[in-house]
Amino acid sequence: MKPGHKDPLHELAVYLETRRGTVLDRWLTELMKDPLMTQVSRLPRDALIDHLPPVYAGICAALTQRPANTIRERIDADARAHGNTRWAQGFQLDELLKELDLLRRCLQDATSAYFASAQGVSRRLEAPAHRALEDLFSLSINCAIRQFSDEQAARVADAIAQRDRALATQQESEERLRIAAAAAGLGIFEWDVAGQQAVWENPRMFEITGQRPQDGPLSGDEFRRSVVHPEDLEPLSQRFNEGKVPGHQVHAVFRIFRRNDQEIRTVEMNGRFRFHDDLEPYCFTGTLADVTGRVRAEAELKEADRRKDVFLATLAHELRNPLAPIRNAARFMDRRLQELPLDMQWVAPVIERQSQHLANLVDELLDVSRISTGKIRLRKEVIDLKESAERAVEAVRLVSESHHHRLSVHFPDMPVFVNGDTTRLTQIISNLLDNAVKYTDDGGEVRLRLDIENGMAVITVADSGVGIPAGDLPRIFDLFAQTDPLIRKSNGGLGIGLSVVRSIARMHGGSATATSAGVGKGSVFSVRLPTVPAPDVPSTCLAVQETKAVRQLKILVVDDNRDAAESLALMLGLDGHTVQTVHDGTSGVSAAVADSPDVVLLDIGLPDMNGYEVAEQILAASGDHPPVLVALTGFGTESDIARSAAGGFSRHLVKPVDPDRLVAIIGDIADSLARESRGSAPADVRAEDEATSFDPDRGRDRHA
Missing domain, CATH: 3.40.50.2300 (Response regulator)
Known part of the structure; x- marks a missing residue:
């Protein structure tokens, strides 16, 4: 993405940051209502909320599409710090999971509100935005669990040192059961690498896979043969093999046949291998979520498109x-x-x-x-941009003359060679001229210039028309963007032409900008395109006219x-x-x-x-x-x-x-x-x- 360009996920992140206070207030209100969150009632409000902003801010930062490694490190650090804080405050692991899941739902609701109210943002981006938040929360929850588990392991080690190993092991087992009972819709499983067996750690895994509890552990071969969809088996195996590196997170979305009714479901898996001291993996612990509804919704959006x-x-x-x-x-x-x-x-x-x-x-x-x-599809060739400009001028000349405009044109004496699609570049200039004519009163002035500056061809269309309010300049190239109806003329278009100009300019490696001194003071639109050396034989000389x-x-x-x-x-x-x-x-x-x-x-x-x-x-x-x-x-x-x-x-x-x-x-x-x-x-x-x-x-x- 080019510098300065704000995509919808960036705008969503800004929106969520501005709504942080409202979201956290709602989160706290809902949390206090839960009778099972016993530790919440013992802590003051500040102790509960003050540790969440880093997690919240890290997720918002991830939506701005900063470098993936930096974002992952930040989320990992913030989530682990939060998990460590909750451990120190006496939280149980199911309470940690429940509060993070509630924060996830509050953020998803805020995201839905953003897309419902945002102007000029495609609803097709809503599903990817929700999915991005789900992925980020999945990462945060896993990081918090790891920190909590590390603290739990330390406690177990202390218990062993105090000759209380049996009790510590029982506590660890009970803690894992609490994880299973409270994991918000996530199934938890563990796969033994040496024994090639998978054990479902909570009831949700049985619900997702349709396996009966009395059937016992499931072997790896049986899981691949009877559960995983054959078309998804190879990609899933590839993800597993890629994850056999310390610190690597395994993520995969694949289809399964639910064992009790053979219904095809789509699931999302996240997990990580554990390693011996010699870096050989000995088990894989992961979560499984049924995302069939989400996948179907995305398919419906594609069909609607x-x-x-x-x-x-x-x-x-x-x-x-x-x-x-x-x-x-x-x-x-x-x-x-x-x-x-x-x-x-x-x-x-x-x-x-x-x-x-x-x-x-x-x-x-x-x-x-x-x-x-x-x-x-662009049909690029080395062309003289002056020819496209001349065709564009001829296309708009009659309309301009009907409004008695003073249409002036300035081209350099030398050719202006660019590598581009003749028709599309003519369209860029025509759209700019057409826009100038629309918004310039009868008898006004429209000027077209073509220059070369620092290796760039610069197309400039200036007019003496109605101008652009300062507040409208940042979005003037957005799709369906319109200025104030009291300012624009009645024959203004649909707000499409300038959006097409910017898109085609970018497809040619260029850019489009607009400036205006204000309402009633005209506008200046500029398009910059990279120039190329002159061809060996100009195309205009290749054929002899007969x-x-x-x-x-x-x-x-x-x-x-x-x-x-x-x-x-x-x-x-x-x-x-x-x-x-x-x-x-x-x-x-x-x-x-x-x-x-x-x-x-x-x-x-x-x-x-x-x-x-x-x-x-x-x-x-x-x-x-x-x-x-x-x-x-x-x-x-x-x-x-x-x-x-x-x-x-x-x-x-x-x-x-x-x-x-x-x-x-x-x-x-x-x-x-x-x-x-x-x-x-x-x-x-x-x-x-x-x-x-x-x-x-x-x-x-x-x-x-």
């Missing part, structure tokens, strides 16, 4: 479908703008801008899901959305192409076989058969001269795009596609076919496409 992804993909598809014909119709009107009455010529650009805005919102929502789940041959194509559009199909046909027809439309898969196959089109623009979600099946039948019937297949669909996940590539599609375009981009793609295909007809080597449509369209994130129509 999967359903969320499916919902977002479906929602995106349903939203993109109506956007496609709207944009096509707007572009058709724009191409025929001079034929419209003057008082109607404003309609086309308005529809185009607003439909593009809706398309960007859909894409940003999906970006958030992909980034949070690590599903974004004049494209003009060729009219026969195009078949297969889409059950009639508005989308007809508007697309009108738009492509303006360039002289012959376009036929059909609205189901069967008709698409028949039309392709009958008319032999050059290009098939094919929707995937058709009513009678899906687009992959249609493509398979068209290719099978086309022989040596198949049409160029282009998927034009609302489905844009990585698996959708990979399936298109495997199914014979040359491109996968996600609705709503920028009409200009689609016209350019059709022009590229026409040029490739013209070269082929002249006997020249055709343009490598698939190779170009695999570097762009078949990327699940590049395949979309993106200006931001």
